[in-house]
Amino acid sequence: MTDGRSLKVALLGCGVVGSQVARLMTTHAADLAARVGAPVELAGIAVRRPGRLREGVLSELVTTDAQGLVSRPDVDVVVEVIGGIEPARSLISTAFENGASVVTANKALLAEDGPSLYAAADKYGADLYFEAAVAGAIPLLRPLRESLAGDSVNRVLGIVNGTTNFILDRMDSSGAGYYEALEEATALGYAEADPTADVEGFDAAAKAAILAGIAFHTRVRLDDVHREGITEVTASDIASARRMGCTVKLLAICERAADGRSVTARVHPAMIPLTHPLASVREAYNAVFVEADAAGSLMFYGQGAGGVPTASAILGDLVAACRNKVSGARGPGESAYTMLPVSPMGDVVTRYHISLDVADKPGVLSQVAAVFADNGVSIDTVRQQGKDGEASLVVVTHRAPDAALTATVETLRGLDTVRGVASIMRVEGE
Incomplete structure (x- = not known):
């Protein structure tokens, strides 16, 4: 009082x-x-x-x-x-x-x-x-903590860093490379002089930890969040996404396991279909998509910084x-009654887009396909282009555990016919 x-x-x-x-x-x-x-x-x-x-x-x-x-x-x-x-x-x-x-x-x-x-x-x-x-400015934590207190949240998927969204949006809309887009973001004040926290995903990972803790009523620390930044995203990745009817976004993804016994929290660039609501989030704006049992799908959108x-x-x-x-009242305190464990990234199941530099000769495709099959990763589509003894091979998989994909890539790197793994990107939001 x-x-x-x-x-x-x-x-x-x-x-x-x-x-x-x-x-x-x-x-x-x-x-x-x-x-x-x-x-x-x-x-x-x-x-x-x-x-x-x-x-x-x-x-x-x-x-x-x-x-x-x-x-x-x-x-x-x-x-x-x-x-x-x-x-x-x-x-x-x-x-x-x-x-x-x-x-x-x-x-x-x-x-x-x-x-x-x-x-x-x-x-x-x-x-x-x-x-x-x-x-x-987006009212997000209070709705998660209070408005959805009687519901069960299963997934939180969002763009929670304006700097990286601006950079990826510029790469997509103008064809700029990563460093050109970063320079523009810095000039406009969207990126700090040292942009590491943003472009390497640290900022988004901290937010993912907070979101997961509130959404799933458990304790999630920054160290529990798998983190990848956008510095390795290339114009080629953006073009490949376009060919698939997708765009590339840095996503924070927090999920409850299907059996309800664990959660995962991760931040990484991903391809999402142009039909997904998050695909239309442009410039430095933020948006978060929440999926709950009773409320269904909800989206929160607005200015995420400034x-x-x-x-x-x-x-x-x-x-x-x-x-x-x-x-003389008290606000809500910590709600961590579920005490759910945070599963490692290897348990996450999703689709993947893998670009390989390979030798342009007979038998390469079947050799690569065999590696995927041996690791239990099913291939959805393959696109191959070759010229003068060199070729690029783009493989899009069906859903598979991240650990299986990691094992697949490690084996591929050891093949004489694979000259390099150009990029690996997850495909989300389908």
Whole structure:
């Protein structure tokens, strides 16, 4: 209970997202107060470099003492948008110890240490909200956690990284190569100076861990998520996808096993049919497709990053946390009652598109086909082109376990007639 006083909010970080949180809290102050039931005020803004403040941020609120700010007894809610593991984890822990609820967009920390954060929040009677950690402004985690609480989610399939979607979209629509598309994404501000977290799939993998944990009521860590990036995707892969009536997307895929006894979580580029709803997601937008027993198929679409969209999700969580402070209620805690194991990537069953560089001579196709058969991988279609003693062989398989496909590829690499495995890509969404 607040006893009629204003609710105090400590903001950690004032970059692209934090500055928009501060701005929206100021410009929407009257609406926030009406929705919460009490005034909501910024108590302070912790930054590392006070000389780099954004326009409109009140200098008197700024401090470099983040630890001191979250330790203040009058702070009701801490909003953390600095990212990374430390000092974010220590600051959030201090906030909980002082009874403050926390709103965070820190996907990396949640994917690595979510259970400990939940436990600390529960121990000190505080809330932990993190809608902005996955898919920016798109309302996704709350529907999974609350609207579908009475249903059983079987699969979550989505585009959860705008940078990689922009790059792959440009490669598809303009014929650009990977590095050309990356350069354009950087120039437009979609890609960071160091794009590793995005293009190598780390960002999407952290989000997949969070999505799987909520969707399947179990604990999934970042290390449990199979991860592949888009740096090896070529113009040839994009063209092959087009010939199949597909496009290439970096997908986060979280699935419950058919027997309900385990889950899988993975991030990798994949071909999906142009008829699938995710195929039409362009530019830097995000979209997530959810399949549930009773609700059926649901799709969530919108801006997955950016200062203003992410701040929108943060303010939604802030309102919820503040309402709980006013009413003396608690928000939802961790739901991990199923404690399902996470199966290895080798157990995943899907289709594959394999491109091989082979010798252009009789018997090569039958030799390659025999390797697939010996490993229990059934071939759907084959396309072969040859010239001047060299040929390319494209094989599309029926559904098979990933372990069987891996064994097939390893054997193929050892054949004298196979000069190289040009690419391997999964085919999803069929």
